[in-house]
Amino acid sequence: MTKGNEQMELQMELEMDGEKGNRLLLVDGMALLFRAFFANSYGGSVRRTSTGVPVNAIYGFVKYFMDAVQRFQPTHVVCCWDMGSQTFRTTQFEGYKANRPSAPEDLVPQFDLVKEVVESFGVPNVGIVGYEADDCIGTLAKRHRDDAHVFVLSGDHDLLQLVDDRITVVIMKKGQGNYAIYTPEFLLEERQLTPQQVICVKGLMGDTSDNYPGVRGIGEKTAHKLIQEFGSVDGVLSNLDSLSKTIRAKIEADLDMLHLSRELACIHCEVPVELDFSASSWAVNRAQVVSKFEELEFRSLMALIS
Structure with missing residues (x-):
C-alpha cells in the first residue's frame, strides 16, 4: 500500500469517527460474489453443505460483507445486483460483454441463495432488468448523497466516475480487509484524473x-x-x-x-429504482441471520454477528 493511500485511509477513519450523520453502504453484490467464489475454490475444491449445495461463494461473500460493515460502520446498507446479461448497453453495442464466459456451474445455484442471505440481514436487494448493478449504484448514490455520506463497495474501477465530496468509492484489493479508498483528492493524487x-x-x-x-x-x-x-x-x-x-x-x-x-x-444514474431510504437502515435481527447460517452450515461465521 502506498504512503498516500495509507494517509487517505487514516483520514477517512478520522472523518468517520467524527461523523454523526448517516452513512450509506452500497454493495456491488456480483463483484463480491465472484471474487469470493474464486478465492474460495482452491484447486477446484468447493465448500458444500451436507446435502451437496455449493456455498463457497456465499461463505466468502459474508466475510467480505461483514468486514466492510465493521470497517465503515454504515447506518444504512443496500446490495445491488446485475439482472442478466441483456441490458440497454447490449442494445447499443451487440458485442458488449460478449466475451464473458458462462458462470461456473457451482456458482449458478448461489446467485439466488446469496440474496436470501442478504435479506436475512434485513438488507434490500436491488436490481432492475435492462440495467447493470453499476447503474443502480450510481442512481442510489446520487439520489441519497444528501441523506448520507455514501460508500460504494466494489472491485470495479468504472465506479470511480461516481466519486465526489459525498460519495466515496471503496475498491477491494487482494486480501480481505484491504481497500483503496477513493475520494476526489485521492483519485487526483493517484491517477491525475477527475x-x-x-x-x-x-x-x-x-x-x-x-x-x-x-x-x-x-x-x-x-x-x-x-x-x-x-x-x-x-x-x-x-x-x-x-x-x-x-x-x-x-x-x-x-x-x-x-x-x-x-x-x-458512462454509468446511468437515473434508473427507475424504487427504494425507501428508511428501509435500508442497518438493524440486524440476529436470530434471523443465525437461522440462515444454520441452514447453510456456516457455524464458523456465527461470531461475526454476535
Whole structure:
C-alpha cells in the first residue's frame, strides 16, 4: 500500500469517527460474489453443505460483507445486483460483454441463495432488468448523497466516475480487509484524473473486460496523456490539428466508436429504482441471520454477528 493511500485511509477513519450523520453502504453484490467464489475454490475444491449445495461463494461473500460493515460502520446498507446479461448497453453495442464466459456451474445455484442471505440481514436487494448493478449504484448514490455520506463497495474501477465530496468509492484489493479508498483528492493524487475524466479515458482506450474497443491503437497510456492534456474527449476532438498525424488518423478512423465507447463507459444514474431510504437502515435481527447460517452450515461465521 502506498504512503498516500495509507494517509487517505487514516483520514477517512478520522472523518468517520467524527461523523454523526448517516452513512450509506452500497454493495456491488456480483463483484463480491465472484471474487469470493474464486478465492474460495482452491484447486477446484468447493465448500458444500451436507446435502451437496455449493456455498463457497456465499461463505466468502459474508466475510467480505461483514468486514466492510465493521470497517465503515454504515447506518444504512443496500446490495445491488446485475439482472442478466441483456441490458440497454447490449442494445447499443451487440458485442458488449460478449466475451464473458458462462458462470461456473457451482456458482449458478448461489446467485439466488446469496440474496436470501442478504435479506436475512434485513438488507434490500436491488436490481432492475435492462440495467447493470453499476447503474443502480450510481442512481442510489446520487439520489441519497444528501441523506448520507455514501460508500460504494466494489472491485470495479468504472465506479470511480461516481466519486465526489459525498460519495466515496471503496475498491477491494487482494486480501480481505484491504481497500483503496477513493475520494476526489485521492483519485487526483493517484491517477491525475477527475471522476468525469475516468469516463473519457475509457472512451478512448476502450475496455477489454467489457469488450468495447474505444479507438483502435490507443492504449491506456496514450488515452491518459490525451485527457490530461486536453481535459476531455471533446477537448481532444477540438484540438485534432495539434495531434500527431498518427494519433489523429486513429481517432478520425474510429470517431463513431469513440463516441459509443464513451457512452458505454458512462454509468446511468437515473434508473427507475424504487427504494425507501428508511428501509435500508442497518438493524440486524440476529436470530434471523443465525437461522440462515444454520441452514447453510456456516457455524464458523456465527461470531461475526454476535
